[in-house]
Amino acid sequence: MNAEHFSRLGLNERLLKGLSAIGVKRPTEIQERLIPAILNRKDVIGQSQTGTGKTFAFLLPIIEQLDIEQNEVQAVITAPTRELCAQLFDELKKLIVYYDGQVDAQLFVGGTDRKRQAQRLSTKQPHIVIGTPGRIADLVNTSSLLVYTAKTLVVDEADQMLDMGFLEDVDKVAGRLAEDLQMLVFSATVPEKLQPFLKKYMNNPRHVHVQPEKLAAERVTHQLVPVRHRDKLTVLKETIRGLNPYLAIIFTNTKEQADEVTAALATEDILVDCLHGGLAPRERKKVMKRVEDLSIQYLVATDLAARGIDIKGVTHIINYAFPQDLDFYVHRVGRTARAGADGIALSLYEQSDEAACAKLASRGIVFSFVEFKDGEWTELVKPPVGAGRINRKQPTDKGKATVEKQTGNRPIRTGGKAKARPKKVKPGYKQKAKAAIAKQKKRERRLNARKEK
Structure with a gap:
């Protein structure tokens, strides 16, 4: 059996x-270290980045x-956003497919019919509850959801819970x-303000901090585009003209900034949409649907809105602004270069x-300065004024060398239009991204076919 390496962790057939x-064949480091502890009813704090397997580290036990x-309700799993809750619920359904409907799990998030949920709960309580804190608290307060029997509580993305004011x-x-109560807390960071909450509910927790093997994925190329006192939105538009991504995420630091960038790009007929905490639930759902359908090429997002959400096929990350917490830079760029594909992080x-x-350079990230000029990407030999402390990748040739990894002979975008003029494209990151997504969808179809039998 492919997953036999998990059997030694005490999991059933x-x-x-x-x-x-x-x-899934082998447990990741965080799964190896936490699953036995959770099965032994220990409180745990799992500190790791997205993509380390932390979701299965708590779902499996x-x-x-x-x-x-x-x-009766036996476990409650909370996450800060509807999208992340839906993602957790989908992962759970994959794991319980061979239980033949014996495991009852329910998803409770805002933006859905609360009365209908209450009616369903009046006939039967689920084994596992996944939802946003506000909706779960509402159902508990009205005695629709009976959680007094639950002995396990998961707080996923706890630092984001704190930032968004959901800890109450x-x-x-x-x-x-x-x-x-057994409490399982998972978070990319454990800020000081989170400590009182942890001390209130946790009894001598096992704290496992999984450092990534590399600060950022090896296949990510980190590039800096100098603004040089020009209008930043103008530089962003010029940068986009030189790209043709399968899907790119443009990160901003505020909701207002995200709206401003989205509006500016939309005027250029670029296929763009926006994701941040200020959107209404229905609109956020529509945005995610457009992302999944590849109806857009650029998604403008804030860190909090995008944290923990699995967006497939991201080939480019664009930092419109550097995050104040530099750990978020790693989270951002970690969304590309997955499934063996290459990725580009432009800032x-x-x-x-x-x-x-x-x-970031002192922590091992190597940057190069690039610009899009006369229809091609070139690497700058001399860094801009004041950039002497940045650890830079040395240019490959004298003068300005074409950044082949950036374009890969891909079509050059003209006039800011979303559709580039046709030109032969060599096999590269786009094809790899498509292949990885197709492979995942094939697995999901096989899984759904088994469910229907």
Whole structure:
């Protein structure tokens, strides 16, 4: 069996078959270190980046410990956004496919019919609850959702919960759970302001911090585009003219900035949309649908809105502004160069960014300065004024060398239009991204076929 490496962690045959069906063969580091502890009913703090396998690190032991005969809530899983909750729910469904409908899991998020959810709960309580803190707290307060039987609480993306002001709702829910509560907290960072909440509910937790093997994926090329006192939006538009991504995410630091960038690009007939916390639930759902359907080529997003959401096929990351917390730079660029594909991280560089770039360079990231000029990308031999401390990749030739990895002889975008003029494209990151997505969809179709049998 492909997933036999998981058997030594104490997982049953049905879970092993579920893992094999989705092509998961070996446990990741965080799964190796936390699954046994969770099965032993220990409180845990799992600190790691997106893509380290933390979701399965808590879903697998939760399913393993279920008493299917008891029709009561046994585990509550909270996450800060509707999109992330939906993603967790989809992952859970993949793992329980061989339980033949014996595991009852329900998704409760804002923007859905609360009365209908309450009616469903009046007839039967699920084994596992996944949802946003606000909606779960509402259902608990009206006694629709009975969580006093639940002995496990998961707080996913806890630092984002703190930033978005959701910990109060999580606190309300936690206070209604069983006395011998096991709390599982997962977070990219563990800020000081989170400590009082952790101390209130956790008993000598096992804290596992999984460092990535590399600060950023090896196949990501990190490039800086000097702004040089020009209008930043103008530089962004010029940068986009030199790209033809399968899907690119443009990161901004605020909702207002995201709206401004989206509006500016939309006037250029670029296929763009926006994702941030200020959008109405229905609109956010529409945006994610457009991303999945590849109806857009550029998604403008804030860090908090995009955290934890699995967006497939990202070939380019564009930092309109460097994040204040430089760990977020790693989270951002980690969304590309997946499934063996190459990725490009382009950042608009101003002189005020020199300290941030120097810190990232001191942690092993190698930058090069590039610009799009006369229809091609070139690498600058001399860095801009004030950029001396940045660890740079040395240009390959004298003078300005064409950045072949950037264009790969791809079509040059003209006039800011979303559709570039036709030109032969050599096989590269676009084809790899398509192949990776097609492979994943094929697995999901096989899984759905098994469900229907």
